[in-house]
Amino acid sequence: MNSRRAKSDGDGDRPVISRRRISESTIRRLSIYYRALSALEGEGYHTVSSKDLARREKLTPAQVRKDLSFFGSFGTRGLGYPTKELKTRIAAILGVDQTWNVGLIGAGNIGSALVSYKEFQKQGFVINAIFDNDQRKIGSNHKGIVISDIKDLAAEVKKRNIQIVVIAVPAAAAQQACDVAVEAGIKAILNFAPINLKVPNGVTLRTENMAMEIEYLSFTLTNHMRPIPT
Amino acid sequence: MNSRRAKSDGDGDRPVISRRRISESTIRRLSIYYRALSALEGEGYHTVSSKDLARREKLTPAQVRKDLSFFGSFGTRGLGYPTKELKTRIAAILGVDQTWNVGLIGAGNIGSALVSYKEFQKQGFVINAIFDNDQRKIGSNHKGIVISDIKDLAAEVKKRNIQIVVIAVPAAAAQQACDVAVEAGIKAILNFAPINLKVPNGVTLRTENMAMEIEYLSFTLTNHMRPIPT
Protein backbone atom coordinates (compact mmCIF):
# COMPACT_ATOMS: atom_id res chain seq x y z
CA MET A 1 0.00 0.00 0.00
CA ASN A 2 1.68 3.01 -1.25
CA SER A 3 0.37 5.81 0.85
CA ARG A 4 2.53 8.50 -0.59
CA ARG A 5 0.56 11.67 -0.93
CA ALA A 6 -1.08 11.49 -4.28
CA LYS A 7 -1.11 14.64 -6.28
CA SER A 8 -4.57 14.10 -7.60
CA ASP A 9 -5.41 17.60 -8.62
CA GLY A 10 -4.06 17.00 -12.03
CA ASP A 11 -7.34 17.74 -13.71
CA GLY A 12 -8.01 21.38 -13.28
CA ASP A 13 -4.66 22.75 -12.19
CA ARG A 14 -5.76 26.15 -10.92
CA PRO A 15 -3.40 29.08 -11.23
CA VAL A 16 -2.33 28.56 -7.66
CA ILE A 17 -1.31 31.85 -6.07
CA SER A 18 0.86 32.93 -8.93
CA ARG A 19 4.21 32.91 -7.15
CA ARG A 20 5.34 30.81 -4.27
CA ARG A 21 3.56 28.84 -1.63
CA ILE A 22 2.70 31.21 1.18
CA SER A 23 2.93 29.62 4.60
CA GLU A 24 0.01 29.52 6.94
CA SER A 25 1.98 31.48 9.52
CA THR A 26 2.55 34.28 7.07
CA ILE A 27 -1.14 34.56 6.33
CA ARG A 28 -1.96 34.64 10.01
CA ARG A 29 0.54 37.41 10.50
CA LEU A 30 -1.00 39.38 7.67
CA SER A 31 -4.16 39.46 9.75
CA ILE A 32 -2.09 40.76 12.62
CA TYR A 33 -0.47 43.46 10.52
CA TYR A 34 -3.83 44.46 9.21
CA ARG A 35 -5.22 45.01 12.67
CA ALA A 36 -2.09 46.84 13.80
CA LEU A 37 -2.19 49.12 10.79
CA SER A 38 -5.81 49.97 11.45
CA ALA A 39 -4.84 51.00 14.94
CA LEU A 40 -1.77 52.94 13.80
CA GLU A 41 -3.80 54.77 11.22
CA GLY A 42 -6.22 55.79 13.93
CA GLU A 43 -3.31 57.00 16.01
CA GLY A 44 -2.27 59.31 13.23
CA TYR A 45 0.87 57.60 11.93
CA HIS A 46 1.48 58.17 8.27
CA THR A 47 4.34 55.75 8.02
CA VAL A 48 5.49 52.79 10.06
CA SER A 49 8.77 50.88 9.97
CA SER A 50 9.14 47.13 10.19
CA LYS A 51 10.78 47.78 13.55
CA ASP A 52 7.75 49.63 14.90
CA LEU A 53 5.34 47.03 13.61
CA ALA A 54 7.46 44.24 15.03
CA ARG A 55 7.79 45.75 18.46
CA ARG A 56 4.10 46.39 18.61
CA GLU A 57 3.17 42.80 17.82
CA LYS A 58 6.12 41.05 19.42
CA LEU A 59 7.68 39.87 16.19
CA THR A 60 10.99 40.61 14.54
CA PRO A 61 11.54 43.35 11.97
CA ALA A 62 13.04 40.83 9.57
CA GLN A 63 9.94 38.71 9.74
CA VAL A 64 7.68 41.62 8.99
CA ARG A 65 9.75 42.54 5.96
CA LYS A 66 9.99 38.97 4.75
CA ASP A 67 6.26 38.40 5.08
CA LEU A 68 5.42 41.52 3.14
CA SER A 69 8.05 40.84 0.52
CA PHE A 70 6.14 37.75 -0.60
CA PHE A 71 3.47 40.05 -1.94
CA GLY A 72 5.48 42.97 -3.26
CA SER A 73 7.60 45.94 -2.25
CA PHE A 74 5.45 48.28 -0.29
CA GLY A 75 8.05 50.20 1.68
CA THR A 76 10.37 53.11 1.16
CA ARG A 77 13.96 52.69 2.20
CA GLY A 78 14.98 54.98 4.96
CA LEU A 79 11.40 55.73 5.82
CA GLY A 80 9.24 52.66 6.28
CA TYR A 81 5.80 51.71 5.00
CA PRO A 82 2.96 54.11 4.27
CA THR A 83 0.41 53.12 6.90
CA LYS A 84 -2.73 53.71 4.98
CA GLU A 85 -1.56 52.28 1.71
CA LEU A 86 -0.10 49.18 3.29
CA LYS A 87 -3.35 48.58 5.09
CA THR A 88 -5.20 48.82 1.81
CA ARG A 89 -2.80 46.44 0.12
CA ILE A 90 -3.08 43.87 2.87
CA ALA A 91 -6.85 44.18 2.84
CA ALA A 92 -6.80 43.31 -0.84
CA ILE A 93 -4.50 40.34 -0.26
CA LEU A 94 -6.65 38.98 2.56
CA GLY A 95 -9.82 39.68 0.64
CA VAL A 96 -11.30 41.86 3.34
CA ASP A 97 -11.75 44.74 0.94
CA GLN A 98 -15.05 43.24 -0.09
CA THR A 99 -18.18 41.88 1.53
CA TRP A 100 -18.53 38.16 2.07
CA ASN A 101 -21.89 36.53 2.55
CA VAL A 102 -21.75 34.09 5.39
CA GLY A 103 -24.21 31.38 6.30
CA LEU A 104 -24.38 30.13 9.86
CA ILE A 105 -25.44 26.60 10.72
CA GLY A 106 -26.59 26.25 14.31
CA ALA A 107 -28.65 28.75 16.26
CA GLY A 108 -27.39 27.69 19.66
CA ASN A 109 -25.19 29.53 22.11
CA ILE A 110 -22.11 29.93 19.98
CA GLY A 111 -24.07 30.63 16.85
CA SER A 112 -26.00 33.39 18.55
CA ALA A 113 -22.82 34.96 19.84
CA LEU A 114 -21.32 34.98 16.36
CA VAL A 115 -24.30 36.77 14.87
CA SER A 116 -23.55 39.68 17.16
CA TYR A 117 -19.78 39.48 16.84
CA LYS A 118 -18.72 42.96 15.78
CA GLU A 119 -15.33 42.01 14.45
CA PHE A 120 -16.85 39.90 11.69
CA GLN A 121 -19.07 42.68 10.46
CA LYS A 122 -16.25 45.17 10.65
CA GLN A 123 -14.13 43.06 8.31
CA GLY A 124 -16.95 42.62 5.84
CA PHE A 125 -18.19 39.18 6.86
CA VAL A 126 -21.96 39.47 6.93
CA ILE A 127 -24.04 36.66 8.30
CA ASN A 128 -27.21 36.81 6.29
CA ALA A 129 -28.67 33.36 6.76
CA ILE A 130 -29.01 31.07 9.76
CA PHE A 131 -29.87 27.39 9.54
CA ASP A 132 -31.01 24.87 12.10
CA ASN A 133 -32.86 21.60 12.18
CA ASP A 134 -34.88 22.35 15.28
CA GLN A 135 -38.45 22.98 14.15
CA ARG A 136 -39.07 25.20 17.16
CA LYS A 137 -36.36 27.58 16.06
CA ILE A 138 -37.08 27.56 12.35
CA GLY A 139 -39.07 30.58 11.28
CA SER A 140 -38.21 32.61 14.34
CA ASN A 141 -36.32 35.82 14.04
CA HIS A 142 -32.79 36.20 15.32
CA LYS A 143 -31.31 39.70 15.22
CA GLY A 144 -33.28 40.42 12.11
CA ILE A 145 -32.51 37.16 10.36
CA VAL A 146 -35.16 34.49 9.98
CA ILE A 147 -33.87 31.05 10.83
CA SER A 148 -34.23 28.63 7.93
CA ASP A 149 -34.52 24.88 7.82
CA ILE A 150 -31.15 23.36 7.03
CA LYS A 151 -32.92 21.47 4.26
CA ASP A 152 -33.19 24.77 2.43
CA LEU A 153 -29.50 25.53 2.69
CA ALA A 154 -28.64 24.86 -0.92
CA ALA A 155 -31.46 27.09 -2.11
CA GLU A 156 -30.51 29.91 0.25
CA VAL A 157 -26.84 29.67 -0.62
CA LYS A 158 -27.73 30.21 -4.23
CA LYS A 159 -30.28 32.92 -3.59
CA ARG A 160 -28.07 34.92 -1.25
CA ASN A 161 -24.78 34.12 -2.92
CA ILE A 162 -23.29 32.69 0.26
CA GLN A 163 -19.57 31.95 -0.01
CA ILE A 164 -18.59 30.97 3.52
CA VAL A 165 -20.34 28.71 5.99
CA VAL A 166 -19.78 28.73 9.74
CA ILE A 167 -20.63 25.54 11.59
CA ALA A 168 -21.74 26.01 15.19
CA VAL A 169 -23.56 22.81 16.01
CA PRO A 170 -22.73 20.04 18.50
CA ALA A 171 -19.87 17.74 17.52
CA ALA A 172 -22.22 14.88 16.75
CA ALA A 173 -24.06 16.89 14.09
CA ALA A 174 -21.09 18.72 12.62
CA GLN A 175 -20.06 16.30 9.87
CA GLN A 176 -23.58 16.16 8.56
CA ALA A 177 -23.84 19.94 8.54
CA CYS A 178 -20.51 20.09 6.78
CA ASP A 179 -21.63 17.64 4.11
CA VAL A 180 -24.73 19.70 3.42
CA ALA A 181 -22.61 22.80 2.95
CA VAL A 182 -20.16 21.03 0.68
CA GLU A 183 -23.01 19.58 -1.32
CA ALA A 184 -24.32 23.10 -1.85
CA GLY A 185 -21.01 24.07 -3.39
CA ILE A 186 -19.47 25.96 -0.47
CA LYS A 187 -15.66 26.18 -0.71
CA ALA A 188 -14.79 27.69 2.67
CA ILE A 189 -15.93 26.44 6.06
CA LEU A 190 -15.21 27.68 9.56
CA ASN A 191 -15.93 24.97 12.08
CA PHE A 192 -16.49 25.53 15.80
CA ALA A 193 -17.31 21.94 16.67
CA PRO A 194 -14.48 20.14 18.48
CA ILE A 195 -14.11 17.45 15.87
CA ASN A 196 -11.99 16.77 12.82
CA LEU A 197 -14.27 17.22 9.82
CA LYS A 198 -13.68 15.59 6.47
CA VAL A 199 -13.99 17.75 3.40
CA PRO A 200 -13.16 16.94 -0.24
CA ASN A 201 -10.25 18.48 -2.07
CA GLY A 202 -10.92 22.03 -3.10
CA VAL A 203 -12.76 22.96 0.07
CA THR A 204 -10.90 24.93 2.72
CA LEU A 205 -11.71 24.06 6.29
CA ARG A 206 -10.58 25.89 9.40
CA THR A 207 -11.43 24.56 12.82
CA GLU A 208 -11.59 26.83 15.80
CA ASN A 209 -11.13 24.56 18.77
CA MET A 210 -11.57 26.50 21.95
CA ALA A 211 -11.04 23.48 24.14
CA MET A 212 -7.63 23.04 22.58
CA GLU A 213 -6.55 26.51 23.57
CA ILE A 214 -7.61 26.15 27.17
CA GLU A 215 -5.91 22.77 27.30
CA TYR A 216 -2.74 24.48 26.24
CA LEU A 217 -3.07 26.71 29.28
CA SER A 218 -3.68 23.77 31.53
CA PHE A 219 -0.59 22.12 30.08
CA THR A 220 1.63 25.05 30.93
CA LEU A 221 0.17 25.36 34.40
CA THR A 222 0.59 21.65 35.01
CA ASN A 223 4.15 21.51 33.80
CA HIS A 224 5.28 24.78 35.30
CA MET A 225 6.65 25.71 31.97
CA ARG A 226 7.87 29.05 30.98
CA PRO A 227 4.92 30.48 29.08
CA ILE A 228 4.98 30.85 25.36
CA PRO A 229 3.29 33.97 24.15
CA THR A 230 0.63 33.77 21.49
CA MET B 1 23.65 -9.36 24.98
CA ASN B 2 22.83 -5.85 24.30
CA SER B 3 24.21 -4.86 20.97
CA ARG B 4 22.90 -1.36 21.09
CA ARG B 5 24.57 1.01 23.46
CA ALA B 6 22.79 1.02 26.75
CA LYS B 7 20.82 4.13 27.48
CA SER B 8 23.02 6.74 29.06
CA ASP B 9 22.71 5.94 32.70
CA GLY B 10 21.72 9.45 33.64
CA ASP B 11 18.21 10.12 32.51
CA GLY B 12 16.99 6.72 31.53
CA ASP B 13 13.38 6.92 32.57
CA ARG B 14 12.44 10.34 33.71
CA PRO B 15 8.76 10.99 33.38
CA VAL B 16 9.33 14.69 33.84
CA ILE B 17 9.25 16.91 30.82
CA SER B 18 11.10 20.19 31.00
CA ARG B 19 14.25 18.50 29.70
CA ARG B 20 13.62 19.51 26.13
CA ARG B 21 11.51 22.29 24.82
CA ILE B 22 8.19 20.88 23.65
CA SER B 23 6.91 22.68 20.60
CA GLU B 24 3.56 24.35 20.53
CA SER B 25 2.52 22.12 17.66
CA THR B 26 3.23 19.03 19.68
CA ILE B 27 1.06 20.25 22.53
CA ARG B 28 -1.76 21.05 20.15
CA ARG B 29 -1.53 17.58 18.72
CA LEU B 30 -1.69 16.07 22.19
CA SER B 31 -5.13 17.65 22.46
CA ILE B 32 -6.00 16.02 19.17
CA TYR B 33 -4.79 12.62 20.31
CA TYR B 34 -6.68 12.99 23.52
CA ARG B 35 -9.95 13.58 21.71
CA ALA B 36 -9.28 10.77 19.26
CA LEU B 37 -8.49 8.36 22.06
CA SER B 38 -11.70 9.25 23.85
CA ALA B 39 -13.60 8.39 20.70
CA LEU B 40 -11.64 5.20 20.09
CA GLU B 41 -12.22 4.08 23.63
CA GLY B 42 -15.93 4.59 23.12
CA GLU B 43 -15.75 2.54 19.95
CA GLY B 44 -14.32 -0.35 21.89
CA TYR B 45 -10.70 -0.37 20.76
CA HIS B 46 -8.31 -1.64 23.38
CA THR B 47 -5.20 -0.73 21.45
CA VAL B 48 -4.39 1.68 18.67
CA SER B 49 -1.32 1.98 16.49
CA SER B 50 0.38 5.18 15.46
CA LYS B 51 -0.81 4.38 11.97
CA ASP B 52 -4.46 4.21 13.01
CA LEU B 53 -4.21 7.39 15.02
CA ALA B 54 -2.46 9.16 12.19
CA ARG B 55 -4.94 8.14 9.55
CA ARG B 56 -7.81 9.19 11.72
CA GLU B 57 -6.46 12.69 12.31
CA LYS B 58 -4.69 13.20 9.00
CA LEU B 59 -1.18 13.12 10.41
CA THR B 60 1.75 10.80 9.83
CA PRO B 61 2.53 7.78 12.00
CA ALA B 62 6.06 9.05 12.57
CA GLN B 63 4.74 12.28 13.91
CA VAL B 64 2.44 10.56 16.34
CA ARG B 65 5.28 8.42 17.63
CA LYS B 66 7.68 11.33 17.84
CA ASP B 67 5.20 13.49 19.72
CA LEU B 68 4.49 10.80 22.27
CA SER B 69 8.15 9.91 22.64
CA PHE B 70 8.83 13.33 24.13
CA PHE B 71 6.89 12.24 27.16
CA GLY B 72 7.77 8.60 27.51
CA SER B 73 7.35 5.18 25.95
CA PHE B 74 3.73 4.29 26.08
CA GLY B 75 3.50 1.75 23.33
CA THR B 76 4.13 -1.93 22.85
CA ARG B 77 6.12 -2.96 19.82
CA GLY B 78 4.19 -5.10 17.43
CA LEU B 79 0.91 -4.06 19.01
CA GLY B 80 0.49 -0.34 19.40
CA TYR B 81 -0.67 1.82 22.29
CA PRO B 82 -3.17 0.78 24.95
CA THR B 83 -6.08 3.10 24.23
CA LYS B 84 -7.29 3.68 27.72
CA GLU B 85 -3.93 3.99 29.35
CA LEU B 86 -2.57 6.35 26.73
CA LYS B 87 -5.60 8.51 27.14
CA THR B 88 -4.98 8.63 30.87
CA ARG B 89 -1.33 9.48 30.36
CA ILE B 90 -2.09 12.29 27.95
CA ALA B 91 -4.77 13.62 30.28
CA ALA B 92 -2.13 13.85 32.98
CA ILE B 93 0.32 15.58 30.67
CA LEU B 94 -2.27 18.11 29.54
CA GLY B 95 -3.55 18.54 33.04
CA VAL B 96 -7.11 17.63 32.17
CA ASP B 97 -7.18 14.90 34.79
CA GLN B 98 -8.16 17.50 37.31
CA THR B 99 -10.70 20.28 37.69
CA TRP B 100 -9.69 23.82 36.91
CA ASN B 101 -11.55 26.77 38.28
CA VAL B 102 -12.14 29.33 35.59
CA GLY B 103 -13.20 32.94 35.94
CA LEU B 104 -14.90 34.64 33.04
CA ILE B 105 -14.63 38.37 32.46
CA GLY B 106 -17.41 39.71 30.28
CA ALA B 107 -21.06 38.67 30.39
CA GLY B 108 -21.80 39.59 26.78
CA ASN B 109 -22.57 37.37 23.84
CA ILE B 110 -19.38 35.38 23.72
CA GLY B 111 -19.12 35.11 27.47
CA SER B 112 -22.62 33.74 27.71
CA ALA B 113 -21.92 31.19 25.03
CA LEU B 114 -18.81 30.00 26.86
CA VAL B 115 -20.69 29.44 30.09
CA SER B 116 -22.81 26.89 28.29
CA TYR B 117 -19.98 25.40 26.25
CA LYS B 118 -20.10 21.70 26.99
CA GLU B 119 -16.61 20.89 25.86
CA PHE B 120 -15.06 23.01 28.61
CA GLN B 121 -17.01 21.30 31.33
CA LYS B 122 -16.28 17.89 29.89
CA GLN B 123 -12.55 18.51 30.13
CA GLY B 124 -12.77 19.74 33.68
CA PHE B 125 -12.77 23.49 33.09
CA VAL B 126 -15.48 24.84 35.33
CA ILE B 127 -16.52 28.45 35.08
CA ASN B 128 -17.52 29.37 38.58
CA ALA B 129 -17.31 33.12 38.55
CA ILE B 130 -18.39 35.76 36.05
CA PHE B 131 -17.27 39.37 36.16
CA ASP B 132 -18.50 42.48 34.46
CA ASN B 133 -18.41 46.22 34.98
CA ASP B 134 -21.96 46.87 33.89
CA GLN B 135 -23.97 47.70 37.00
CA ARG B 136 -27.14 46.43 35.35
CA LYS B 137 -25.67 42.97 34.99
CA ILE B 138 -23.91 42.72 38.32
CA GLY B 139 -25.88 40.73 40.82
CA SER B 140 -28.02 39.02 38.21
CA ASN B 141 -27.92 35.29 37.82
CA HIS B 142 -26.47 33.65 34.76
CA LYS B 143 -26.91 29.89 34.49
CA GLY B 144 -26.68 29.62 38.21
CA ILE B 145 -23.71 31.92 38.62
CA VAL B 146 -24.13 35.36 40.09
CA ILE B 147 -22.30 38.03 38.12
CA SER B 148 -19.76 39.90 40.23
CA ASP B 149 -18.30 43.33 39.91
CA ILE B 150 -14.92 43.14 38.29
CA LYS B 151 -13.64 45.17 41.23
CA ASP B 152 -14.12 42.06 43.33
CA LEU B 153 -12.10 39.85 41.03
CA ALA B 154 -9.06 39.53 43.25
CA ALA B 155 -11.18 38.55 46.21
CA GLU B 156 -13.18 36.01 44.23
CA VAL B 157 -10.06 34.53 42.67
CA LYS B 158 -8.73 33.87 46.11
CA LYS B 159 -11.99 32.67 47.58
CA ARG B 160 -12.76 30.28 44.73
CA ASN B 161 -9.20 29.33 43.94
CA ILE B 162 -9.49 30.44 40.35
CA GLN B 163 -6.49 29.48 38.20
CA ILE B 164 -7.55 30.47 34.69
CA VAL B 165 -9.24 33.60 33.44
CA VAL B 166 -11.13 33.91 30.16
CA ILE B 167 -11.46 37.40 28.72
CA ALA B 168 -14.58 37.99 26.64
CA VAL B 169 -14.94 41.75 26.59
CA PRO B 170 -14.69 44.24 23.71
CA ALA B 171 -11.19 44.91 22.42
CA ALA B 172 -11.10 48.35 23.98
CA ALA B 173 -11.60 46.95 27.47
CA ALA B 174 -9.47 43.83 27.15
CA GLN B 175 -6.09 45.12 28.31
CA GLN B 176 -7.63 46.55 31.42
CA ALA B 177 -9.41 43.30 32.19
CA CYS B 178 -6.17 41.47 31.60
CA ASP B 179 -4.28 43.73 33.99
CA VAL B 180 -6.84 43.12 36.70
CA ALA B 181 -6.44 39.37 36.28
CA VAL B 182 -2.65 39.56 36.32
CA GLU B 183 -2.77 41.78 39.37
CA ALA B 184 -4.84 39.12 41.11
CA GLY B 185 -2.09 36.58 40.50
CA ILE B 186 -3.60 34.71 37.56
CA LYS B 187 -0.98 32.84 35.50
CA ALA B 188 -3.05 31.65 32.55
CA ILE B 189 -5.33 33.76 30.38
CA LEU B 190 -7.48 32.87 27.41
CA ASN B 191 -8.34 35.97 25.43
CA PHE B 192 -11.20 36.28 22.95
CA ALA B 193 -10.74 39.97 22.21
CA PRO B 194 -9.15 40.63 18.81
CA ILE B 195 -6.18 42.46 20.22
CA ASN B 196 -2.63 41.69 21.26
CA LEU B 197 -2.56 41.83 25.05
CA LYS B 198 0.55 42.53 27.06
CA VAL B 199 1.27 40.26 29.99
CA PRO B 200 4.36 40.08 32.20
CA ASN B 201 6.77 37.18 32.16
CA GLY B 202 5.43 34.16 33.91
CA VAL B 203 1.89 34.59 32.67
CA THR B 204 0.72 32.45 29.75
CA LEU B 205 -1.59 34.10 27.31
CA ARG B 206 -3.48 32.47 24.46
CA THR B 207 -5.55 34.52 22.10
CA GLU B 208 -8.44 33.02 20.22
CA ASN B 209 -8.95 35.29 17.27
CA MET B 210 -11.97 34.23 15.33
CA ALA B 211 -11.65 37.05 12.83
CA MET B 212 -8.21 35.73 11.96
CA GLU B 213 -9.58 32.35 11.04
CA ILE B 214 -12.30 33.69 8.80
CA GLU B 215 -9.78 36.02 7.18
CA TYR B 216 -7.73 32.97 6.35
CA LEU B 217 -10.74 31.60 4.50
CA SER B 218 -11.25 34.83 2.66
CA PHE B 219 -7.58 34.77 1.70
CA THR B 220 -7.84 31.33 0.15
CA LEU B 221 -11.05 32.22 -1.67
CA THR B 222 -9.52 35.43 -2.95
CA ASN B 223 -6.33 33.80 -4.13
CA HIS B 224 -7.82 30.58 -5.46
CA MET B 225 -5.36 28.67 -3.41
CA ARG B 226 -5.22 25.01 -2.88
CA PRO B 227 -6.83 24.61 0.54
CA ILE B 228 -4.79 23.69 3.53
CA PRO B 229 -6.60 21.44 5.97
CA THR B 230 -6.75 22.32 9.61
Place this chain on the structure above:
DNA sequence: TAATATTCGTGAATGAATTCACGACGTGCC
Protein backbone atom coordinates in the same frame (compact mmCIF):
# COMPACT_ATOMS: atom_id res chain seq x y z
C1' DT C 1 10.22 -23.34 19.18
C1' DA C 2 11.13 -21.00 15.03
C1' DA C 3 9.79 -18.09 11.44
C1' DT C 4 7.15 -14.14 9.98
C1' DA C 5 4.68 -9.93 10.62
C1' DT C 6 3.86 -5.71 13.21
C1' DT C 7 4.92 -1.63 15.35
C1' DC C 8 7.47 1.16 18.48
C1' DG C 9 11.29 4.46 19.49
C1' DT C 10 14.80 7.25 17.78
C1' DG C 11 19.12 9.10 15.40
C1' DA C 12 19.80 10.96 10.91
C1' DA C 13 18.15 13.24 6.85
C1' DT C 14 15.30 16.36 4.96
C1' DG C 15 12.41 20.28 4.63
C1' DA C 16 10.37 24.63 6.30
C1' DA C 17 10.44 28.87 8.77
C1' DT C 18 12.99 32.36 10.94
C1' DT C 19 16.79 35.25 11.60
C1' DC C 20 21.03 37.34 10.02
C1' DA C 21 23.62 40.43 7.44
C1' DC C 22 24.49 43.45 3.97
C1' DG C 23 23.87 46.08 -0.40
C1' DA C 24 20.75 49.47 -2.24
C1' DC C 25 18.15 53.28 -1.83
C1' DG C 26 15.98 57.24 0.22
C1' DT C 27 15.87 61.09 3.72
C1' DG C 28 17.60 65.02 6.18
C1' DC C 29 21.12 68.21 7.46
C1' DC C 30 25.09 71.18 6.84
Place this chain on the structure above:
DNA sequence: GGCACGTCGTGAATTCATTCACGAATATTA
Protein backbone atom coordinates in the same frame (compact mmCIF):
# COMPACT_ATOMS: atom_id res chain seq x y z
C1' DG D 1 26.48 68.54 -3.25
C1' DG D 2 28.30 65.52 0.18
C1' DC D 3 27.89 62.93 4.25
C1' DA D 4 25.55 60.48 7.99
C1' DC D 5 21.80 57.90 9.07
C1' DG D 6 17.74 54.93 8.68
C1' DT D 7 15.22 51.24 6.59
C1' DC D 8 13.91 48.15 3.02
C1' DG D 9 14.48 43.85 0.32
C1' DT D 10 16.63 39.56 -0.01
C1' DG D 11 20.16 35.69 -0.47
C1' DA D 12 22.60 33.04 3.01
C1' DA D 13 22.91 31.03 7.46
C1' DT D 14 20.65 29.18 11.12
C1' DT D 15 17.17 27.18 13.84
C1' DC D 16 13.24 24.43 14.32
C1' DA D 17 9.88 20.75 12.81
C1' DT D 18 8.79 16.82 10.20
C1' DT D 19 9.74 12.66 7.89
C1' DC D 20 12.66 8.74 6.93
C1' DA D 21 14.56 4.49 7.90
C1' DC D 22 16.03 0.91 10.62
C1' DG D 23 17.09 -1.84 14.91
C1' DA D 24 14.67 -3.79 18.76
C1' DA D 25 10.85 -5.74 20.85
C1' DT D 26 6.59 -8.00 20.83
C1' DA D 27 2.72 -10.59 18.71
C1' DT D 28 1.08 -14.30 15.83
C1' DT D 29 1.11 -18.49 13.43
C1' DA D 30 2.54 -23.04 12.28
